[in-house]
Amino acid sequence: MELDDSIQTIREYIKNKHSKDNSGHDYWHIERVVTNTQKILNYEKADRTKALLSAWLHDIGDYKLHNGTDRTKELIYPLLSSLEYPKSFIEDIIKIIKEVSYMGGYNTPPTSPEAKIVQDADRLDAIGAVGIARAFAYGGNKGRVLFDPNEMPTEYTEGTSYQKNTSCTINHFYEKLLKLKDLMNTDIAKKMAQERHSFMQKFLEEFYKETGYDN
Structure with a gap:
């Protein structure tokens, strides 16, 4: 199957799986990560097919969407097999996706250009104005205090305790979002992250000012 045809099939699959998500991991998040991946690919050398497919599929088995269980391999294998991708290729996609996750900053460092690119693309969507909106959407979805x-x-000193985190949404900025700027892999993502990081800082300043906790 040609790449364009398989991506169209995968896009429809993702729409079906994520269309009703209200945790900030909906279809439009996936599409933004794909767009970010395409932008970074203009500056970085990598296997474009692997990067784009990994971007489309990076959240399909995420533990946050499956009651704490990672279902990446379980869901991706039959999908990509049905599209006639070879086993070795599918294994590469699964490895890329597993290396994208944050895990409190204690995930396995990306070992391929594709993983570095998709990780940056995903993290860019976690910061800035969109990142702020997603943080509160996720907090509300999980019943967390604002x-x-x-x-x-x-x-956090390891990934497992981070996964079990239930603190208020504002804390999430300090536990993850404000750290992402300095964890970008590619030069272009570092530049993009700086502006989004500054926007979050301004937001927090205003938040504390309005709530009376700015002293």
């Missing part, structure tokens, strides 16, 4: 001034952000 802000609790008595609850301090946690510095």
Whole structure:
């Protein structure tokens, strides 16, 4: 199957799986990550097919969407097999996706150009104006408190405890989002991240000002 044909099939599959998501991992998040991937690919050398397919599929088995269980391999194998991709190619896609995850900053570092690119593309969508909107969407989806001034952000020392995190949404900025700027892999993503990072800082300043906790 040609790449354009397989991507169209995968796009429809993703729409079906993610169309009703209200946690910030909906179809439009996936599409933005694909767009970010395409932008980065204009500056970085990588296998375009693997990068784009991984971007489309990066959240399909995410533990956050499956009650804490990673279903990446379970869902991707039959899908890509049905599109006649070879086993070795599918294994590469699964590896890329597993290396994209944040896991409190304790995930396996990306080992391929494709994983670095898709990780950057995904993290760019977690910061800036869209990142702020997604953070509160996810917090609301999980029933988290918006802000609790008595609850301090946690510095995680390993990925498992980060996965079990239930702190208020504002803490998420300090536990993850504000760290992402310095964790980008590619030069172009670092430049894109800087502006989005600054926007989040301004948002937090205004938030504390309006809530009276700016001192």
